[in-house]
Amino acid sequence: MSAGGDRNQSELGGYASSASPYRVLARKYRPATFADLIGQEAMVRTVSNAFETDRIPQAWILTGVRGVGKTTTARILARALNYELPDGSVTKPTVNMPTLGIHCQAIMDSRHIDVLEMDAASHNGVEDVRQINDAIRYAPVSARYKVYILDEVHMLTPQAFNALLKTLEEPPPHAKFIFATTEIRKVPITILSRCQRFDLRRVDAGVLIKHLERVALNEQVEVEPQALALIARAAEGSVRDSLSLLDQAIAHAAGSVQAEHVRAMLGLADRARIIDLFESIMRGDIAAALAELRSQYETGADPAVVLSDLAEFTHFVTRVKIVPSVGDDPAFIETERSRGRVLAERLSMRVLSRTWQMLLKGIAEVNAAGRPLAAAEMILIRIAYAADLPTPDEVIRSLNGKDTQQRQQSGSVAATDRNSFSTLATQAQPAQERAGSAVAARAAPAAEAGAERKPEPLVCQRLEDLIALAAAKRDIGVKLALERDVRLVRCEDGRLEVALEPGAAKSLINDLARKFSQWSNRPWIVVVSAEQGEPTIRSQNDARKAELKTGVRSDPLVQAVLARFPGAEIVDVRKAETVGSGNGETPASQPPPSVDGEEIEPEPEEESSAFGVRSAKMAGYEDL
Numbered sequence: 002m003s004a005g006g007d008r009n010q011s012e013l014g015g016y017a018s019s020a021s022p023y024r025v026l027a028r029k030y031r032p033a034t035f036a037d038l039i040g041q042e043a044m045v046r047t048v049s050n051a052f053e054t055d056r057i058p059q060a061w062i063l064t065g066v067r068g069v070g071k072t073t074t075a076r077i078l079a080r081a082l083n084y085e086l087p088d089g090s091v092t093k094p095t096v097n098m099p100t101l102g103i104h105c106q107a108i109m110d111s112r113h114i115d116v117l118e119m120d121a122a123s124h125n126g127v128e129d130v131r132q133i134n135d136a137i138r139y140a141p142v143s144a145r146y147k148v149y150i151l152d153e154v155h156m157l158t159p160q161a162f163n164a165l166l167k168t169l170e171e172p173p174p175h176a177k178f179i180f181a182t183t184e185i186r187k188v189p190i191t192i193l194s195r196c197q198r199f200d201l202r203r204v205d206a207g208v209l210i211k212h213l214e215r216v217a218l219n220e221q222v223e224v225e226p227q228a229l230a231l232i233a234r235a236a237e238g239s240v241r242d243s244l245s246l247l248d249q250a251i252a253h254a255a256g257s258v259q260a261e262h263v264r265a266m267l268g269l270a271d272r273a274r275i276i277d278l279f280e281s282i283m284r285g286d287i288a289a290a291l292a293e294l295r296s297q298y299e300t301g302a303d304p305a306v307v308l309s310d311l312a313e314f315t316h317f318v319t320r321v322k323i324v325p326s327v328g329d330d331p332a333f334i335e336t337e338r339s340r341g342r343v344l345a346e347r348l349s350m351r352v353l354s355r356t357w358q359m360l361l362k363g364i365a366e367v368n369a370a371g372r373p374l375a376a377a378e379m380i381l382i383r384i385a386y387a388a389d390l391p392t393p394d395e396v397i398r399s400l401n402g403k404d405t406q407q408r409q410q411s412g413s414v415a416a417t418d419r420n421s422f423s424t425l426a427t428q429a430q431p432a433q434e435r436a437g438s439a440v441a442a443r444a445a446p447a448a449e450a451g452a453e454r455k456p457e458p459l460v461c462q463r464l465e466d467l468i469a470l471a472a473a474k475r476d477i478g479v480k481l482a483l484e485r486d487v488r489l490v491r492c493e494d495g496r497l498e499v500a501l502e503p504g505a506a507k508s509l510i511n512d513l514a515r516k517f518s519q520w521s522n523r524p525w526i527v528v529v530s531a532e533q534g535e536p537t538i539r540s541q542n543d544a545r546k547a548e549l550k551t552g553v554r555s556d557p558l559v560q561a562v563l564a565r566f567p568g569a570e571i572v573d574v575r576k577a578e579t580v581g582s583g584n585g586e587t588p589a590s591q592p593p594p595s596v597d598g599e600e601i602e603p604e605p606e607e608e609s610s611a612f613g614v615r616s617a618k619m620a621g622y623e624d625l
Contacts, residue, residue: 065201068241203238
């Protein structure tokens, strides 16, 4: 439709009259057919196939964000259901509507007697639904179907939804329902199960730009491509928002619409200046960054919007770094695409991620601050100072490198046998002696310590070696964790595969790898395996103790003792050579007493049996 054309359909689906008053672009270019809908190809194909095969449901529900065509689609559906021509050539519903039918104009103007539009936000009670239930029984007056369009249907009360269920499930053959909502999660599942659902997607920025170009050409208005890109980006996928912004930009420019007009209208900063500000921050040039922010603020830019633009550009650079083809997106101006590619090559992912997190927190701080500009300046200072800071892993590597250099300059520690840790564990000195010798070795001059030599790595090929290493290092926490929280899967020198108990600490794997590497003078890899693994060391020890107790309990002498003292329990089992008797020790070579099946009464002075069970260890008795 041209600006002053007749009541004929334009290439964009709008209808207008030269004598009609001015209508905003969002209404003037509202689609009138399925062919005019943009960005909803999946829904159009499904509905078209349903109409062609006469598989038309009794109810549809349309959902999506604002301005993507929910109400417009509902009216097009109502028009397709009731499309008729004066010559009577169309006898059934169709999606092919090349010209206006008998009922089309009244349906598009929302004044047809058989197509009832109801705003559920203001008519959300049971009484409103009861009126629908009472009126739906009667046949349509002039159209083929009686169509009920309920906009913002999620606003109905639970009682109203319940009142609608029966009618919605089994409506009369001449009735159809079309629901539209932006909050699909608030619609009861009982309603959704009775409708065909269509999710209207956001319209891509490239599609919006082409649509706006056609509208501007039809309106005979010259619009700069960068201005269209800014409008499409600000619309966030909403066709109605993009047309409203274009309408406002045309009025704001009073002529050719330039990108500067759109930025001034939306309170946006120049994208090139945003990139300049971003580069200043990444260089750590705080003075230039503050000057640029102050300059943009004086030209009318909102500090929160500036930070939002910085965050958006950071996101764009990150996407370009991961997916280079994103740099060809027409929604971004050429300056953004070219400079974004360069920054994506120079900046690391850690720096971009850190900048993104700080900007997100900074936007909330600016919105909550009484002085937004001051808050924004402090955020830029914070990011600029953090831009050249090393990451935590770089700090650790730097510290490890300094420690290695200091050890090489201070001399070497006296050589020890480090071929296996089992040898080290048996020859370990007390902690005080080792500490003293280590300090003396570091303090000794290089000439007295002899030739410099790097400590040889320890060889630990068993989990028991690692437990012994933790015990020698007096790290009780690691020792207990290895015995209690770790199920061994595979162990070899430099690599440990384990399965963890449910109560294991989350940082256990990293702590083990770090400490093993420090203690053994070589890198260690500790990983969590999907295999079940062996039982924990503590579980194995407990099982052995339980087995030993069971064997002891079968001894006739022990059975006689337990029978003599009801309620007594075997608390512990020890080897005979470690069990003391009086002031001396019971010799390990002492033969066990013979048992011939006769009743044995233990003598009170005996404190141990042949199995090393002290009678005093029985629960509830101090001495036998």
